[in-house]
Amino acid sequence: MDPEFSIIIPSYNRASTIGRAIDSVIGQTYTSWEIIVVDDGSTDNTREIILSFPHLRTFVQKNLGVSVARNNGASLALGNWLIFLDSDDELLEESLELFFNSIQADSSVDVWVSGFELVKNHKIQLKIPEIGKYHPRLAGAFSIRKTLFYQTEGYDAKLKFSENTELFHRINLIQAKEGFIPKATVKYFDNLNGGSKDLQNIIDSISYILEKHDDTLSTHVKFLYHQIIGVILMRLKIYNNARSHLYAALKIKPYKFSTLIRLGISWIPILSKKIYKEEINL
Structure with missing residues (x-):
């Protein structure tokens, strides 16, 4: 059987x-x-x-x-x-x-x-x-x-x-x-160490999901995904790309104060490095 x-x-x-x-x-x-x-x-x-x-x-x-x-x-x-x-x-x-x-x-x-x-x-x-x-x-x-x-x-x-x-x-x-x-x-x-390899896998996977399911993801999920990618890119010190995703999040929710704060921080690398460290505990 x-x-x-x-x-x-x-x-x-x-x-x-x-x-x-x-x-x-x-x-x-x-x-x-x-x-x-x-x-x-x-x-x-x-x-x-x-x-x-x-x-x-x-x-x-x-x-x-x-x-x-x-x-x-x-x-x-x-x-x-x-x-x-x-x-x-x-x-x-x-x-x-x-x-x-x-x-x-x-x-x-x-x-x-x-x-x-x-x-x-x-x-x-x-x-x-x-x-x-x-x-x-x-x-x-x-x-x-x-x-x-x-x-x-x-x-x-x-x-x-x-x-x-x-x-x-x-x-x-x-x-x-x-x-x-x-x-x-x-x-x-929970064994993710938050190192650059883990962070890059997260970026690649979420970016792929955004593209694959663009027609069916809710606007809220798209907003969250762009926020996540933006913050991770700041941890990796890739600020131009980080801003692109934070701007995308703002287009979805224009008055979200937390996104505006993150966007401002992305223009100040010294501050960003202190707040968004590359090695994190996921």
Whole structure:
């Protein structure tokens, strides 16, 4: 009999954490699942650790990124429902049971969104979804019907950041039904270091989303994205481009005082360097 859930874990050079991610699935109170680990061309001993676990399904690819890895894992899935888990995070013990009970309670829902425990600076914050309020879509904090994932054509392979946000934008465009679970299902470890590589990935990904979904993004989201890019570019000391995005934000919301302040700061590099440091804790 095929499993109810396929847990897809992409991994790139995560030998130090992949074991506990796998263990967090093995220890679930609900047991109808399979684990598919996609090794994204690791150069450490990730593969050796993966092979030490029995009953795993594995896929090895060259280093193509997390979105391609998740799509490849999904193409192998036998379960009716997909859960994507990052290789440095952990499912909480009753996660699959929570998802399964929700699925049984309402068969019309296509994707279930849950809360998460955010682990940052050695502190844990509980983040629970509320209807009508923004809630991040994180790997491990949603379960999507496999047929819906295929219908949306999966993750966009060009994205290295905000790939879940972009996926859910397309899910919303086809009006798939979302359900919300007011409990956490994953322990999410915030490991972004805020260095220039992370910041550039954010710029590239958000810029791509702005271009790809220009006709369907709300003006508020466009405003936020231009603000985010503008601030990041100031952190990277690329002031002309920063001003272009801040001006774009102002065109959307002309009387937003915070944007005017940021625009003014962009003309004073000495002040900008003090306020917007390149290395930040994301």
